[in-house]
Amino acid sequence: MPDTLLENIKQAVIDSDAETIPVLTEKAIKEGFEPLEIIDTALVAGMQVVGEKYECGEYFLPHLIISASGMKKAMEILKPHLQSRNQEIEKAGTVVIGTVQGDIHEIGKTLVATILSANGFEVHDLGVDVSIEKFIEAIREHNANVVGLSALLTTTMTVQRDIIEALKEHGLRDKVKVIIGGAPVNKDWAEKIGADGFADDAIRAVAVLKDLL
Amino acid sequence: MKPQFALLNQEIINKILDEAMHLLQDPGVRVHNKEALSLLADAGAKVDFEKQLAFIPEKIIKQAVESCPKDFYLYNLDGERAVHYGGDDIQFDPGSAAVSILDNHTQKQRRPVTEDFVKFVKLVEMLPQLDAQSTSMICADVPEEIGDLYRLYLALLFMRKPIITGAFRKDTWWVMKEMLTAVAGGEKQLAEKPFAVFDVCPSPPLLWSDLTCQNMIDCARHNIPSELVSMPLTGATSPVTLLGAVVQHAAENLSGVVICQLANPGAPIVWGGSPAAFDMRQGTTPMGAVETWMIDCAYSEVGKSMNMPTHAYLGMTDAKVIDAQCGLESSGGALMAALAGVNMISGAGMMDFESCQSFEKLVIDAEIIGMAKRLKDGLKPRDETLALDLIRKHGHNADYLADPHTLKWFNQELFLPSPVIDRRTYDSWVNAGEKTVLERAEERVGDLLKKYKPPAINEKMKVELRNITEKAARKFGMHKLPEIE
Numbered sequence: 001m002p003d004t005l006l007e008n009i010k011q012a013v014i015d016s017d018a019e020t021i022p023v024l025t026e027k028a029i030k031e032g033f034e035p036l037e038i039i040d041t042a043l044v045a046g047m048q049v050v051g052e053k054y055e056c057g058e059y060f061l062p063h064l065i066i067s068a069s070g071m072k073k074a075m076e077i078l079k080p081h082l083q084s085r086n087q088e089i090e091k092a093g094t095v096v097i098g099t100v101q102g103d104i105h106e107i108g109k110t111l112v113a114t115i116l117s118a119n120g121f122e123v124h125d126l127g128v129d130v131s132i133e134k135f136i137e138a139i140r141e142h143n144a145n146v147v148g149l150s151a152l153l154t155t156t157m158t159v160q161r162d163i164i165e166a167l168k169e170h171g172l173r174d175k176v177k178v179i180i181g182g183a184p185v186n187k188d189w190a191e192k193i194g195a196d197g198f199a200d201d202a203i204r205a206v207a208v209l210k211d212l213l
Numbered sequence: 214m215k216p217q218f219a220l221l222n223q224e225i226i227n228k229i230l231d232e233a234m235h236l237l238q239d240p241g242v243r244v245h246n247k248e249a250l251s252l253l254a255d256a257g258a259k260v261d262f263e264k265q266l267a268f269i270p271e272k273i274i275k276q277a278v279e280s281c282p283k284d285f286y287l288y289n290l291d292g293e294r295a296v297h298y299g300g301d302d303i304q305f306d307p308g309s310a311a312v313s314i315l316d317n318h319t320q321k322q323r324r325p326v327t328e329d330f331v332k333f334v335k336l337v338e339m340l341p342q343l344d345a346q347s348t349s350m351i352c353a354d355v356p357e358e359i360g361d362l363y364r365l366y367l368a369l370l371f372m373r374k375p376i377i378t379g380a381f382r383k384d385t386w387w388v389m390k391e392m393l394t395a396v397a398g399g400e401k402q403l404a405e406k407p408f409a410v411f412d413v414c415p416s417p418p419l420l421w422s423d424l425t426c427q428n429m430i431d432c433a434r435h436n437i438p439s440e441l442v443s444m445p446l447t448g449a450t451s452p453v454t455l456l457g458a459v460v461q462h463a464a465e466n467l468s469g470v471v472i473c474q475l476a477n478p479g480a481p482i483v484w485g486g487s488p489a490a491f492d493m494r495q496g497t498t499p500m501g502a503v504e505t506w507m508i509d510c511a512y513s514e515v516g517k518s519m520n521m522p523t524h525a526y527l528g529m530t531d532a533k534v535i536d537a538q539c540g541l542e543s544s545g546g547a548l549m550a551a552l553a554g555v556n557m558i559s560g561a562g563m564m565d566f567e568s569c570q571s572f573e574k575l576v577i578d579a580e581i582i583g584m585a586k587r588l589k590d591g592l593k594p595r596d597e598t599l600a601l602d603l604i605r606k607h608g609h610n611a612d613y614l615a616d617p618h619t620l621k622w623f624n625q626e627l628f629l630p631s632p633v634i635d636r637r638t639y640d641s642w643v644n645a646g647e648k649t650v651l652e653r654a655e656e657r658v659g660d661l662l663k664k665y666k667p668p669a670i671n672e673k674m675k676v677e678l679r680n681i682t683e684k685a686a687r688k689f690g691m692h693k694l695p696e697i698e
Contacts, residue, residue: 060493062448102424104416107449111496154312155381155424158357183568184312188324201496 006042013046021070035078068118096138097148098126100159105152111202151182161193215591218552233463241268242468246426252475277474283520287375288406298522301554304344308563311350311570324353327695334371339661342582346376356689366682379412404436414442415465417450433480440483441469449491484516485524500529501542510553528560551585573654587628
């Protein structure tokens with residue numbers, strides 16, 4: 001029999017109730033639940049239902065994003081408790097993501113970052129108008145194995161190529177998979193500049209990355 | 214009797230503008246351009262130079278709106294008035310800056326090259342329904358860094374109609390201005406008879422990037438018209454409510470009007486945009502959504518309430534091939550924009566949101582535009598009596614085809630479509646080869662291109678334009694421009 005409190009957390013995730021998720025998570029810890037149990041039976045299980053509901057057309061992007069942000073808050077609460085138990089969640093990969101220099105379009109990049117972190121990736125979102133140096137620095141700092149480069153303008157998509165060149169110069173090209181996205185970007189462009197992957201929407205980005213890693 | 218269409222009333226327009234002006238004071242507008250920040254500070258706005266944030270008081274906004282020209286003309290390259298920005302006049306141009314083209318042989322998207330864009334410019338010249346050219350696609354056979362100016366160069370070699378364009382960089386704007394000045398015969402002539410408009414796009418929410426802000430200031434200083442293209446995305450970069458998006462659009466455009474008018478009071482500027490009803494499933498920006506059209510028409514009403522010339526990106530489709538969705542979405546947007554009296558309606562030929570151009574769609578859209586213009590023209594009393602005298606003359610006889618009155622009026626009363634639109638009987642359609650709209654459109658593209666005659670541009674001008682373009686191309690590693698037929 002699953003416990004009612006864990007059921008309620010799962011339900012809050014399914015209901016996209018971002019305020020309740022962290023409150024109930026806090027309560028569960030106080031009542032002595034194990035963090036890994038909360039993650040597996042409540043949070044991840046809830047997110048899975050959200051994903052299914054999205055796939056079958058019942059849910060829309062706001063559900064996905066709000067549930068994922070509630071889950072993220074819950075994970076922050078659980079983090080110190082995992083550390084004190086010397087426990088770790090197995091992560092799907094470490095991603096550094098950002099919108100390239102000269103481009104301030106946020107939405108696609110944030111969508112990908114959110115969906116990836118809800119799917120078990122450790123995501124470091126560098127924001128928008130991110131310089132080449134900042135990408136390099138962050139890849140080193142977080143020991144990332146994926147870098148995501150977003151560009152929405154035909155004028156800034158060229159920076160994606162520049163970053164791939166810079167990765168080569170810094171000897172990082174073999175250490176990271178490069179995925180690119182953005183309105184003017186397509187498969188041909190990805191091949192032309194030597195990126196590893198291209199996804200035309202955030203949901204597919206997960207599948208593309210899981211194939212690559 | 215011109216048909217009118219309204220989504221707003223004066224009370225709600227006042228509320229939209231009131232909220233927009235309040236937004237420009239709190240939280241203010243982000244301006245990532247030093248010159249604009251200085252202009253704003255000098256005019257008395259509170260400016261945080263470190264955070265690149267400006268808080269614009271109502272008085273400055275109202276002054277700026279006051280100093281905008283209420284209307285202006287674009288001229289063709291023969292020096293005649295061709296486009297009137299102002300009042301309820303409607304004009305159409307192709308959607309701009311496509312990154313791909315729908316190949317008519319494969320019906321698949323590919324990157325456009327020089328030859329494609331030249332063909333497209335010729336086609337636009339040949340379609341009477343289109344009032345202006347646009348730098349409609351980005352050629353993949355030149356370096357990306359000169360993508361903007363190269364399009365303008367090609368267009369100037371083959372066009373006579375005015376053009377809607379835009380720069381992708383701060384420095385390339387100057388190269389483009391040099392080309393326009395060369396064609397006009399001087400800066401003064403260019404300002405007196407403008408034939409090009411630059412699109413300038415704020416980024417939602419409430420941000421002017423360095424590039425687009427500088428383009429707008431440079432246009433203003435040279436009296437070159439610019440077109441504000443604010444593009445809220447409902448529920449993503451703006452409130453999800455349609456009126457909320459219109460408020461944000463108004464705030465962004467008003468901040469543009471202020472910066473433009475501070476740079477040069479009286480410089481021509483257009484109240485335009487390209488908002489979209491963000492798709493909550495795919496995360497895309499549908500141009501074929503009814504709510505997209507509603508936001509466009511509503512912001513146009515807001516602009517008109519201040520006597521601003523207006524523009525909108527409408528008449529496009531999210532379809533990937535030329536199918537029923539393509540036709541229904543393009544028609545809906547174009548017809549609504551026409552009824553709303555949007556001065557420049559940009560979008561013909563465009564599909565797959567704003568990313569792909571198609572020759573065949575362009576000629577189909579020309580038919581839609583023909584119908585939209587006919588609709589806007591409305592119903593007119595042609596004779597002293599509407600029909601009384603004429604019907605009495607004919608009595609009960611159905612012999613109007615033989616009446617000179619029919620001959621006199623039929624091609625003014627009726628929009629006569631090209632063979633792209635099928636109005637044959639079934640048997641006649643079968644006998645003519647059972648052609649689909651795509652096949653008929655392909656034929657029309659071929660026919661029109663065959664009939665196109667290049668304008669007589671003197672060789673000296675061609676060499677000058679080529680030199681300007683080559684100089685810019687060399688900077689980015691291209692020493693020989695692609696061949697032009």
